[in-house]
Amino acid sequence: MEERFAEGNVRIPAGCAISGFIHRDGRLSDGGAIITSIATMRERSNGLGGGFAGYGIYPEYKDHYALHLFYADKVVKRECESFLEERFDIINLSKIPVRKTPGVVDAPLIWRYFVRALPTRLAESQLDEDEYVSRCTFDINTHMKGAYVFSCGKNMGAFKAVGYPEDVGEFYRLDEYKAYSWIAHGRYPTNTPGWWGGAHPFCLLDMAVVHNGEISSYDANRRNMEMFGYKCNLQTDTEVITYIFDYLVRKRGLTLKEACAVIAAPFWHKIERMPEEERARAEYLRRNFSGLLITGPFSVILGYKGGLLAINDRLKLRSMVVGEYKNTTYIASEECAIRAVAPVLDRLYAPEGGEAVIAEVMR
Amino acid sequence: MNARARAEFEILKDRERCCDCGLCAKQCANGVYSVTKEGGWRIADEKCVNCQRCVEMCPTGALKVIKNRNAPRSDGNWHLQAVREIYKQAETGGVLLSSMGNQSDMPAYFDRIAVNASQVTNPPIDPLREPMETRVYLGAQNREVKRDANGQIKPEGGALRLEVPVMFSAMSYGSISYNAHAALARAARELGTYYNTGEGGLHRDFYEYGANTIVQVASGRFGVHKDYLNAGAAIEIKMGQGAKPGIGGHLPGEKTVGDIALTRMIPPGSDAISPAPHHDIYSIEDLRQLVDSLKEATGHAKPVFVKVAAVHNIAAIAGGIARSGADVIVLDGWRGGTGAAPTRIRDNVGIPVELALASVDSRLRAEGIRNRVSLVAGGSIRNSADMVKAIALGADAVYIGTAALIALGCHVCRSCHGGKCNWGIATQQPELVARLDVEEGVRRLVNLVTAWKHEMEEMMGGMGINAIEALRGNRLMLRGLGLSSRELDILGIMHAGE
Numbered sequence: 001m002e003e004r005f006a007e008g009n010v011r012i013p014a015g016c017a018i019s020g021f022i023h024r025d026g027r028l029s030d031g032g033a034i035i036t037s038i039a040t041m042r043e044r045s046n047g048l049g050g051g052f053a054g055y056g057i058y059p060e061y062k063d064h065y066a067l068h069l070f071y072a073d074k075v076v077k078r079e080c081e082s083f084l085e086e087r088f089d090i091i092n093l094s095k096i097p098v099r100k101t102p103g104v105v106d107a108p109l110i111w112r113y114f115v116r117a118l119p120t121r122l123a124e125s126q127l128d129e130d131e132y133v134s135r136c137t138f139d140i141n142t143h144m145k146g147a148y149v150f151s152c153g154k155n156m157g158a159f160k161a162v163g164y165p166e167d168v169g170e171f172y173r174l175d176e177y178k179a180y181s182w183i184a185h186g187r188y189p190t191n192t193p194g195w196w197g198g199a200h201p202f203c204l205l206d207m208a209v210v211h212n213g214e215i216s217s218y219d220a221n222r223r224n225m226e227m228f229g230y231k232c233n234l235q236t237d238t239e240v241i242t243y244i245f246d247y248l249v250r251k252r253g254l255t256l257k258e259a260c261a262v263i264a265a266p267f268w269h270k271i272e273r274m275p276e277e278e279r280a281r282a283e284y285l286r287r288n289f290s291g292l293l294i295t296g297p298f299s300v301i302l303g304y305k306g307g308l309l310a311i312n313d314r315l316k317l318r319s320m321v322v323g324e325y326k327n328t329t330y331i332a333s334e335e336c337a338i339r340a341v342a343p344v345l346d347r348l349y350a351p352e353g354g355e356a357v358i359a360e361v362m363r
Numbered sequence: 364m365n366a367r368a369r370a371e372f373e374i375l376k377d378r379e380r381c382c383d384c385g386l387c388a389k390q391c392a393n394g395v396y397s398v399t400k401e402g403g404w405r406i407a408d409e410k411c412v413n414c415q416r417c418v419e420m421c422p423t424g425a426l427k428v429i430k431n432r433n434a435p436r437s438d439g440n441w442h443l444q445a446v447r448e449i450y451k452q453a454e455t456g457g458v459l460l461s462s463m464g465n466q467s468d469m470p471a472y473f474d475r476i477a478v479n480a481s482q483v484t485n486p487p488i489d490p491l492r493e494p495m496e497t498r499v500y501l502g503a504q505n506r507e508v509k510r511d512a513n514g515q516i517k518p519e520g521g522a523l524r525l526e527v528p529v530m531f532s533a534m535s536y537g538s539i540s541y542n543a544h545a546a547l548a549r550a551a552r553e554l555g556t557y558y559n560t561g562e563g564g565l566h567r568d569f570y571e572y573g574a575n576t577i578v579q580v581a582s583g584r585f586g587v588h589k590d591y592l593n594a595g596a597a598i599e600i601k602m603g604q605g606a607k608p609g610i611g612g613h614l615p616g617e618k619t620v621g622d623i624a625l626t627r628m629i630p631p632g633s634d635a636i637s638p639a640p641h642h643d644i645y646s647i648e649d650l651r652q653l654v655d656s657l658k659e660a661t662g663h664a665k666p667v668f669v670k671v672a673a674v675h676n677i678a679a680i681a682g683g684i685a686r687s688g689a690d691v692i693v694l695d696g697w698r699g700g701t702g703a704a705p706t707r708i709r710d711n712v713g714i715p716v717e718l719a720l721a722s723v724d725s726r727l728r729a730e731g732i733r734n735r736v737s738l739v740a741g742g743s744i745r746n747s748a749d750m751v752k753a754i755a756l757g758a759d760a761v762y763i764g765t766a767a768l769i770a771l772g773c774h775v776c777r778s779c780h781g782g783k784c785n786w787g788i789a790t791q792q793p794e795l796v797a798r799l800d801v802e803e804g805v806r807r808l809v810n811l812v813t814a815w816k817h818e819m820e821e822m823m824g825g826m827g828i829n830a831i832e833a834l835r836g837n838r839l840m841l842r843g844l845g846l847s848s849r850e851l852d853i854l855g856i857m858h859a860g861e
Contacts, residue, residue: 214484219836258516282514289504293832312488315493
């Protein structure tokens with residue numbers, strides 16, 4: 001395919017399926033169930049992208065950032081590794097183990113590094129460690145052609161590829177990982193993405209986002225985020241949505257609920273009807289971060305340390321349902337994806353547009 | 364000499380339809396119609412400005428004003444207008460004066476930009492079924508979030524709330540009539556938006572509309588005092604105007620009569636001359652001091668606008684203003700209107716607002732300071748599509764002047780500087796002012812803005828956008844048609860088909 005039509009050089013809209021669950025009691029389960037769940041919605045993907053993220057999968061390295069990288073070739077791998085060595089203390093590195101699967105072809109080199117920032121470099125940068133890792137990630141993804149960091153959080157990791165999600169799960173041997181929460185994505189891009197970076201989840205630090213929709217506010221959001229130093233290299237909605245959450249929560253100190261009141265702000269007529277103090281706060285959030293309102297259809301599952309957040313656009317233009325059984329909360333584009341792994345549920349409901357659903361591991 | 368050749372229009376009076384009622388003569392303040400000793404009609408074509416007043420008022424429809432069929436010879440180089448202007452200057456020795464905006468046929472970039480719509484991959488939204496939000500707040504955004512002891516957010520910082528992203532731009536009491544101001548003020552209140560006093564002060568009768576008024580402080584400082592500053596919802600410092608960048612203004616003594624002199628706080632009959640610069644602002648740090656002074660005078664309760672003409676270095680200038688403590692930058696393009704401007708300045712100085720707006724928005728973002736200010740574009744916004752495109756290029760809201768006057772009955776005869784506006788808008792002659800019915804004017808202004816709002820909602824819905832903030836700076840929603848790479852680059856948009 002011509003380079004100029006590759007993902008990152010053009011904007012590729014996509015339809016999708018999303019699924020996720022979290023064991024609120026902190027119990028761990030392997031990747032089998034999430035694969036079953038997302039595979040149920042095969043109709044909603046077209047084989048051009050699938051992916052997963054699991055939380056709690058690296059307990060032995062839980063204080064280290066787990067960097068997952070795609071490399072186009074060995075040359076860029078050497079370049080990138082010397083970049084990493086200069087900036088990080090790498091305590092473990094390996095190929096990410098894969099299983100040959102007919103549905104997943106043309107794999108790049110896929111490597112994993114467990115790292116901490118080098119103390120001297122960190123002190124010199126005058127940044128906190130999260131920001132340091134985030135900037136190094138942007139540096140690689142923006143400037144190092146052929147190298148791409150697709151996951152960089154602690155005790156979590158993303159696994160993604162071009163293919164149907166169930167094949168991608170098989171390829172990455174997800175049955176060998178145990179997590180307290182899993183999210184998954186099956187992609188239906190309108191054009192051939194060309195490479196694996198554009199598949200979901202999209203990750204930054206501990207956040208991983210899977211998303212179904214095509215947001216109409218994209219360029220307004222992108223231009224705002226680029227002003228704050230984020231580089232939208234992929235031109236995808238998921239990328240910009242992840243950055244908005246990262247910015248509002250990590251950099252501006254909003255709670256997840258408050259961040260949701262920015263991106264899927266209540267309509268003005270609803271704000272007017274709120275009790276006075278709540279009204280003033282809602283109006284302030286909307287007006288102070290007006291460039292980060294997201295319009296157009298979206299359903300999003302955001303994974304973070306210890307929790308899952310699900311949210312729809314204000315008009316609920318994409319399907320999304322939530323189910324609960326005992327201590328597990330399930331979220332999916334369609335009910336069938338939940339029933340496939342939890343046939344009996346205590347509760348099943350469709351959250352309203354703009355209603356944030358948060359499920360967290362009990363402490 | 365040359366009076367006949369100078370006449371731009373000729374008047375056709377249908378003798379069979381004419382009932383000799385004489386209304387045309389009564390209606391024409393320019394003295395086109397008179398009765399000869401013999402009792403016949405004498406028509407002075409050369410005095411006609413084609414304001415259409417007589418045509419509209421004639422009870423039998425006996426009048427037509429057409430382009431003068433008699434004209435001196437012209438060619439592709441010596442256009443008729445150029446020849447006529449030389450006749451005029453050879454006779455008077457004066458600077459040519461014009462009213463309203465630049466009328467040249469240079470490209471209006473708005474006309475070469477196409478708007479997007481949703482198909483298949485995401486749905487268009489129907490404004491008749493779903494909420495469509497057009498409310499805008501002007502002022503700094505992305506302020507630091509502060510919390511109280513319970514961890515709740517403390518909402519801080521004021522902002523100017525507009526229910527529609529359109530305001531009426533600065534036109535002074537003096538350049539336009541009392542009735543025109545009354546109509547603008549009341550329409551602004553009804554629409555939940557703002558009108559602007561211009562630099563003529565605020566008539567005491569209009570203090571009651573203060574919550575929908577932007578009070579202007581210009582280089583002449585006419586009518587500026589503490590109560591005036593506190594009367595409005597916001598203050599605008601006028602540094603320049605798109606129709607005449609780099610020069611001041613001049614309201615002749617014959618217009619500074621009665622309430623106008625009182626409102627401007629100058630002796631009746633004296634010329635009101637606004638200097639080209641503010642004599643306390645010779646540099647950007649001086650502007651900052653004026654912004655601070657105005658904020659001090661109003662207890663830091665009012666947002667301060669700074670209005671500048673779109674000129675070559677506008678991006679850097681806007682950067683300076685954004686760092687001056689101002690809350691809103693107003694960019695006035697070279698097609699912006701005026702009550703009077705030297706023709707050569709109006710038609711040759713400044714740049715189109717589309718390019719200025721795009722380059723300012725891009726530069727402020729590149730410097731990370733776009734959130735410190737809001738951007739308002741004017742000069743000239745002619746319809747809702749221009750407004751939608753301006754917002755997608757990066758404006759928070761737009762100003763309309765000429766469009767508002769046309770709604771009030773202006774027929775764009777471009778003779779405001781003559782002071783004999785037959786429609787009661789750009790005149791101070793009481794019998795002419797009385798022709799402008801305020802009630803009717805309010806209704807027509809509200810209709811215009813409401814119609815634009817509906818059209819904008821339809822276009823937004825088509826794009827799948829249901830809140831105006833998601834359109835602001837959303838340049839992916841625009842494509843250029845027949846523009847060069849350089850122009851597209853400055854506008855920050857792709858060409859249609861890309």
